Amino acid sequence: MAKILVIDDSRFQRKLISSVLEEKGYQVLTAGDGREGFAVARQESPDLVICDLLMPGIDGFNFLRMVREEGLATPVLVFTSDIQKTTRDICLELGACDVLNKPVKGEALIPAVERAIGSAKKS
Amino acid sequence: MNAGEESIDAIRELINIGVGRAAGLLNDMTGTHIRLQVPEVRVLRYSDLTREQRLLDSAHLSAVTLRFSGSFSGMSMLVFPEKSAAVLITALTGEEIEEPELDALRIETLNEVGNIVNNAVMGSITNVLGERLTYSMPEYREGGIGEILGKERSSDYDWVILAVSQFMIEDLRVVGNILMIFEIGALDTLLEKITAVMGSHS
Amino acid sequence: MTMSSFLSRCENLDILPAGIIILESDYTVICWNRTMEEWTGIPREKVLGRDLRDLYPHLSDRKYALRIGQVFEGGAAAFFSTQFHPHFIPAPLPGGGLRFQRTTVHSVPEGNKTYALVFIDDVTELIQQVRAYRGMRDRALREVRERLEKEAALEESEAKFREIFDSANDAIHIHELRGDGLPGRFSEVNAVACEMLGYSREEFLAMTPLDLVQGGHSRPLDVIGREILGKGHAIFETEHRRKDGGTVPVEIHAHRVTIRNREVVLSVVRDITERRRNEAALLALTKELQTIFDNAPAMIWYKDTENRFIRVNPAAAAAKGLPREEIEGKSAYDLFPELAEKYYRDDLEVITTQKPKLGIIEQMPTRDGGTRWVETHKVPLFDPEGKVSGILLFVNDITERKMAEDALALAHRKLHLLSTITRHDLLNQVSALKWYIELARDEKEPAAIRQFLDKMGKVLDTAEEQITFTRDYQEIGVREPAWQNVAEIARRIGAGFPPSGVVILPEVDDIEIYADPLFGKVIFNLFENAFRYGGPSLSWIRVSAAEGPGGLTIAVEDNGAGIPDEDKKHLFRKGFGKHTGLGLFLSREILAITGLSIRETGVPGKGARFEILVPEGKFRRVSGERAGGKR
Known part of the structure; x- marks a missing residue:
């Protein structure tokens, strides 16, 4: 089963997302900010990264920049409470494979995750 | 009382969701991108609120308040320091403003901004908690923090969640403070519910 | 509340001036009041039961949908301001344009359903008023601000001006x-x-x-x-x-x-x-200084610190024999090639010590190739920083004064000589007279006595002559040295002696020497000595001259007895000699006045030979004409 890295500064969110994913049998790794997440992403080469945007230190935008500059192949799904269209545009431009808005119920999250992993495998 | 780190984290996230949604709405309405920052969330005693000089020690605050009651009661408000409100309105409406003075139309506009933020934050909380609350009509208030809160009711309040959230619009720093004030016992109820929700996910 | 009661309520809602719509959570319109009919021109029959989003698709936009959705979920009322949502449900005005609306969407829970009540206020008039007011106020504010700014600027400049004005x-x-x-x-x-x-x-x-x-x-x-x-x-x-x-x-x-x-x-x-x-004073001072500068008998030379002449006064120019403009700007090395170095040494002393150097006695070449004696005062000139910027020279021609001084010294010496000579000569005559008186006293023979008396008369004549001569001396003594023709003097002096068979041989060319006017007396003394001590062998006295490396040597020699070696040492000492010895001493003194010297080089037994040494510059040859006298 696929390995997913969840990066969110909120423990509440990490738990929430992890529980949804684990329920579906995904292996879940977590990180509390962009810096830690990037290290884990490089080391563990997960099949997908689910990343929050607003985080202290290295935020989601900068995480996306680092992933692109380092040429990491892992797709990044942005999972944010910021529902601005402009924010979405910025994320996609920075290489995010998709942008999902919080709060999300399990039934919306899982198809997005599957879509992201699927598209990454095809390409 | 000691609001646990986990509870604070959860509240911060709920407020985050609300602010993010509000920003999205404002973005849709105005086309202006709003840069959000991680909100600073603190739980403090109501009596200590007026000591928050950095944010609230001004005789010229503008606030849009929303009262709620139900399983937990209190007041949510968006508070802007002096002139920030007018600056925000100018930035959002693109209006050429000669004097940052809040006339009826601008107050109405600010009311909508407050309404969007308050509703989004409250919606975020009630959405997660599956709660239904009763709301009063939004109100616009001006003055010092005491005047905004309404002194006559202060004995009913005990705890306050102070979330400092900054909106940055095209390098224009507008600080919006989201203040949630809970009537005695209400915060405990909220925290209990949050813990329950978190537990259900863990 | 049931749907029917809702609808009955709608009837009541017709009397309100506000537009009212009630929606089910799927946006189905269940109430459309009369105001809405009027505003939109759409009768309720055509609206009720329909999805409002079909009529007004913009309501599907997220900015409406999300908020209205919250209302349906039991959230707080959504408020749509005129500023952001002026035309929630577009409603044309009779005169064109759209009504301005302020909209609130309330949540109305009814049983297990939640309805949304849309309440629309027409604020067109309010907006127009506010806009008019805003325009007016903004214009007024702008004017006020501009005036205030102008006044502030004016006030500031006036304050500044006043300050300058008063101070x-x-x-x-x-x-x-x-x-x-x-x-x-x-x-x-x-x-x-x-x-x-x-x-x-x-x-x-x-x-x-x-x-x-x-x-x-x-x-x-x-x-x-x-x-x-x-x-x-x-x-x-x-x-x-x-x-x-x-x-x-x-x-x-x-x-x-x-x-x-x-x-x-x-x-x-x-x-x-x-x-x-100050200007007047300065002008007067400048004029004064110019007058002094132009008329001072002293030469005034204004030099820079590099031995160059910057300005000179007329006296200086005259002394140098050049027009001022040919001196000014020239270096001392050009104008005084031989003395420039010496001048510059003095300049440097003044420059380095920054003190005047006074009373420098020095020579200055003149335009005719001569030399003048000058006394120079060098005074430093300072620039505003206190550095020596130039030197002012005050130069006095002291040639005349120097000669006068020399003459005074000579006169003094001569007076001394004169008194010595006079006393000496007169005493000689007095002795001779006494001797003749003694002889005459013992003589009985009148003829012999007459002879003695004649001789006494002659002695007295001589004495008289000598006294007269002292008057001449006195006159001569105050006179300056002069060029005198040696041959001429020898001839004249020789002629003064009585004929004795001794030949005077003036074997000198036309040579003049610069000597005291008493030079003739020297020659007289030498001749007299030859006659007095020459003895029987004396037959000639020769005066000759020969130029040598040290100058001109005038020799006065005879073929008499000569001077014994033991006498030669004391020859020129005062009081030496068989006669009185005063002659040679005096001669030496007279000659010394103009730098001439005398010595005796004769061979005893073969004759005496006196050599007068005339240094370079104190003798000259003249051609034919009579030379000498005053310069």
């Missing part, structure tokens, strides 16, 4: 400017102005500058006026009359300026009494 050291007059260029009434003056002329400010303000002018403008008043009108400013000098009748010379800087929208002239008026006084 200036010069008088400041502000007066009007008439179209014809002449000054109008004073509008303001500062305290210095009042003090300068003794008028009060009020007195000033009742006058014009024309009331002050006394005359003495550097340019005619109308010319100045036109300058101010044309160029905007003018600088001129004039004289102002004080209230007490006195006059103050002033320099005026007049500027045309605009003060409070009026063209005026601002004049800075400086009292130049002191400056005038």
Whole structure:
């Protein structure tokens, strides 16, 4: 089963997302900010990264920049409470494979995750 | 009382969701991108609120308040320091403003901004908690923090969640403070519910 | 509440002036009040039961959907302001345009359903009023702000101006400017102005500058006026009359300026009494100095620190024999090649010590190739930093004074000589006279006595001659040395001796020597000595001259007995000799006056030979004509 890295500064969110994913049998790794997440992403080469945007230190935008500059192949799904269209545009431009808005119920999250992993495998 | 780190984290996230949604709405309405920052969330005693000089020690605050009651009661408000409100309105409406003075139309506009933020934050909380609350009509208030809160009711309040959230619009720093004030016992109820929700996910 | 009760309520809602819509959570319209019908022109039959989003698709936009969705979920009322949502449900106005709306969407829970009640206010009139008010207020505010800014700027500049005005050291007059260029009434003056002329400010303000002018403008008043009108400013000098009748010379800087929208002239008026006084004093001083410089008998040379002449006065130029312009700017090395180095050494001493060097006695070549004796004072000149910038030389020609001094010394010496000689000679005659008297006393023979008397007469003649000669001496003694012809003197002196068979041989060419006028006396002494001591072998006395490396040697020699070796040592000592010895001593003294010397080089038994050594420059050859006498 696929390995997913969840990066969110909120423990509440990490738990929430992890529980949804684990329920579906995904292996879940977590990180509390962009810096830690990037290290884990490089080391563990997960099949997908689910990343929050607003985080202290290295935020989601900068995480996306680092992933692109380092040429990491892992797709990044942005999972944010910021529902601005402009924010979405910025994320996609920075290489995010998709942008999902919080709060999300399990039934919306899982198809997005599957879509992201699927598209990454095809390409 | 000691609001646990986990509870604070959860509240911060709920407020985050609300602010993010509000920003999205404002973005849709105005086309202006709003840069959000991680909100600073603190739980403090109501009596200590007026000591928050950095944010609230001004005789010229503008606030849009929303009262709620139900399983937990209190007041949510968006508070802007002096002139920030007018600056925000100018930035959002693109209006050429000669004097940052809040006339009826601008107050109405600010009311909508407050309404969007308050509703989004409250919606975020009630959405997660599956709660239904009763709301009063939004109100616009001006003055010092005491005047905004309404002194006559202060004995009913005990705890306050102070979330400092900054909106940055095209390098224009507008600080919006989201203040949630809970009537005695209400915060405990909220925290209990949050813990329950978190537990259900863990 | 049931749907029917809702609808019955809608009937009631018709009387409200606000637009009211009630929606089910799927946006199905269940109420559309009369106001909505009026505003939209859509009767409720055509709306009820339909999805409002079909009629108004913009409501599907997220900015509406999300918020209305929250309302359906039981959230707080959503408020849509006029600013952001002026036309929630577009409603045309009779005169064109759309109504401005303020919309609130309330959550209305009814059983297990939640309805949304849309309440729309028409705020068109309010907006128009507010807009009009805003426009008016903004314009007013702008005007007020502009005026305030202008006033602040004006106030600031006025404050600054006032400060300058009051604290200036010069008088400041502000007066009007008439179209014809002449000054109008004073509008303001500062305290210095009042003090300068003794008028009060009020007195000033009742006058014009024309009331002050006394005359003495550097340019005619109308010319100045036109300058101010044309160029905007003018600088001129004039004289102002004080209230007490006195006059103050002033320099005026007049500027045309605009003060409070009026063209005026601002004049800075400086009292130049002191400056005038200083200028006059300076001019007088300059003239004085020039007069001194031009007329001083002393030579004045003004040199730089590099041995160059910057300025010279007429006396200096005359002494050098060149026009001033040919001296000024030239180096001492060009003008005085041989002495420049010496001059510069003295200059450097003055430059380094920064002290005057006085009383330098030195020589200065003249235009005719001669040399003058000068006394020089060198005084340093300082630049404002205190460095020596040049040297002022005061040079006096002391040639005359020096000769006078020399002459005085000579005269003194000669007087001394004269008294010695006179006493000596007279005593000789007195001795001779005494001797003849003794002889005559013992003589009985009248003829012999007569002989003695004759001889005594001759002695007395000689004495008389000598006394007369002392008068000549005296005259000669005060005279300066002179060029004298040696041969001529020898012949004259020789002729003075009685014939004795001794031949005088003046074997000298026309040579003149520079010697004391007593030089003849020297020759006389030498001849006399030859006669006196020559003895029987003496037959000639020869005077000759020969030029040698040390100068000219004049030899006076004879073929007499010569001078014994033992006598030669004492020959020129005073009081030596068989006669008296005074002659040779005197001779040596006389010759020494002009630097001549004498020695005896004869061979005893073969004759005496006196050599007079004349140094270079003290003898000259003349051709034919008679030389000597005064220079």
